Amino acid sequence: MSFPKDFLWGGATAANQCEGAWNEGEKGPSTSDVATGGSKEKAREFTRTIEDNLYYPNHEAVDFYHHYKEDIRLFAEMGYKCYRMSIAWTRIFPKGNEDKPNELGLQFYDNVFDECLKYGIEPIVSLSHFDTPLYLSDTYNGWKNRGLVDYFVKYGKAVIDRYHEKVKYWITFNEINSCLNGPFYVMGIRTEGNNKLQDIYQGTHHQFLASAKIVKYAHTTYPDIKVGAMYAGIFSYPHTCHPEDVIACQKDMDKQLYFTDVMCFGKYNDKASIFLKMNDFALVTYPEDEETLLNGKVDYLAFSYYMTLCSSRNKNIGLNLVGSAMNSEENEYLSEKTPWGVPLDPVGIRYALNLLYNRYQLPLFVVENGLGTYDRLEEDGSIHDEYRIDYTRKHIVEMKKAITNDGVPVIGYTTWSSIDIISAGTGEMSKRYGFIYVDKDDLGNGTLKRFRKDSFYWYKKVIASNGEYL
Ligand code: P53
Structure with missing residues (x-):
């Protein structure tokens, strides 16, 4: 048994982490433009304004904005069937609330999509990936304010209207549950202390509404379009098998899956409602919200997979701001960790696929999976990243078992990332995920020249054989 014939192999990036050109083409600043460089020891800071003496790695990133032709040519050389990317909201609506979209921004993504389609690469597009317009954050405290629903829906409609013939698969919000570890970065909400969780849940209520409205619009206007949620x-x-540890684990998972529950089931089911009540979160909702959610259930569920955690009755797991596990118990059966403390668990992707399918019965899309680690550029321009090949191979093997042995429907697989980009968690370049190396360091020095890693040639064979060669 093997992968479906039309399986979508590819790679992924996010606008804020690869495009750069943060103030070109009339783009406005977003939350990621006020994120400073950090490291595994030091979390990134989010400044109020852009300060002259600070380094903001996303401003130039790897300059995909000016290199997209070269980069997409390399993706095509790898044989990509699809390329997952995001549109920067602030290229289309620089402040987020303008009357008319910015034609320069629209033209840029037309160029990117045309370049992909030229090679038969299907774009998979997220509308929001950690880049709320800074203006909306400053003026309304971001997604905490219900006003953002209409602004986002307007943006979503504008790009779906423009690109519906070029883009079939859409994702409304990247990692909907990641608001829990970074409300400012993810949803433009500045919040601390007692109100923090309340604000986050209120903010996601608004995101659910915006997503549902976009789903409904897409379905009624362009029946071929598929809109997904992302976890x-x-x-x-x-x-352990201590019954209270098992319950703690279920609770930890429910807490994370709360968000996709609403988006996939189209309502706050009993689990979600009880969760809100038990935590004393009082959401401000309108009577019509119920119907909005019900009419905007997503078509598929995309997710990222990097690691597994371990829950116990003594701790509450989560993710920390540098992108590694927080409060997890050690898993004694997993021996390897990345230098950033991410435990490697290829079998876990099979577990993840089964878990999500059992809960939602929706087609799944693995839109991020990859190894973030140090690479060495050799003098002859090669990069021998056999560790990345090994990592990816093992994950694909397990994904294949989920498809062929367990009967989980999977639309496709995109590695994180296609090309080296700025790390979301730390702002580093040296935490490299790409199959293409970019000559740039953590301080922003480098030629931005691209080099094929060994994994590039390996992945090309995997795709060409539809996952038979591994
Ligand atoms: P970085 C944490 C845990 C899991 C996924 O992360 C995460 C994060 C965010 O820190 O986000 C996704 O770059 C995200 C990407 C991000 C990627 O994981 O911190 O969708 O934007 O780059 C890897 O190592």
């Missing part, structure tokens, strides 16, 4: 891959095992 930040937090998958936990019970640390």
Whole structure:
């Protein structure tokens, strides 16, 4: 048994982490433009304004904005069937609330999509990936304000109207549950202390509405379009078979899956409602919200997979701001960790696929999976990243079992990332995920020249054989 014939192999990036050109083409600043450089020891800071003496790695990133032709040519050389990317809201509506979209921004993505389609690469597009317009954050405290629903829907309609013939698969919000670890970065909400969780849940209520309205619009206007939700891959095992550890694990998972529950089921089911009540979160909702949610159920569920965690009755797991596990118990059966402390667990992707399918019965799309680590550029321009090949191979093997042995429908697989980009968690370049190396360091120095890693040639064979060669 093997992968479906039309399986979508490819790679992924996000606008804020690869495009650069943060103030070109009339683009406005977003939350990621006020994120400073950090490291695994030091979290990134989010400044109020852009300060002259600070380094903001996303401003130039790897300059995909000026290199997209070269980069997409390399993706095509790898044989990509699809390329997952995001549109920067602030290229289309620089402040987020303008009357008319910015034609320069629209033209840029037309160029990118045309370049992809020229090679038969299907674009998979997220509307929001950690880049709320800074103006909306400053003026309304971001998604905490219900006003953002209409602004986002307007933006979503504008790009779907423009690109519906070029883009079939859409994702409304990247990693809907990642708001829990970074409300400002993810949803433009500045919040601290007692109100923090309340604000986050209120903000996501608004995101659910915006997503549902876009789903409904897409379905009624362009029946071929598929709109997905996306889950930040937090998958936990019970640390022991102590019954209370097993319950703690279920609770930890429910807490993360709360967000996709609403988007996939189209309502706050009993689990979600009880969760809100138990935590004393009082959401401000309008009577019509119920119908809005019900009419905007997503068509598929995309997710990222990097690791598994372990829950126990003593701790509450989560993710920390640098993108590694927080409060997880150690898993004694997993021996390897990345230098950033991410435990490697290829079997976990099979677990994840089964878990999500059992809960939602929706087609799944693995839109992020990859190894973030140090690479060395050799003098002859080669990069021998056999560790990345090994990592990816093992994950694909397990994904294949989920498809062929367990009967989980999977639309496709996109590695994180296609090309080296700025790390979301730390702002580093040296935490490299790409199959294409970019000559740039953590301080922003480098030629931006691109080099094919060994994994590039390996992945090309995997795609060409539809996952038979691994
Ligand atoms: P970085 C944390 C945990 C899991 C996924 O992360 C996460 C995060 C965010 O820190 O986000 C996704 O770059 C995200 C990407 C991000 C990627 O994981 O922190 O969708 O934007 O780059 C990897 O190592």
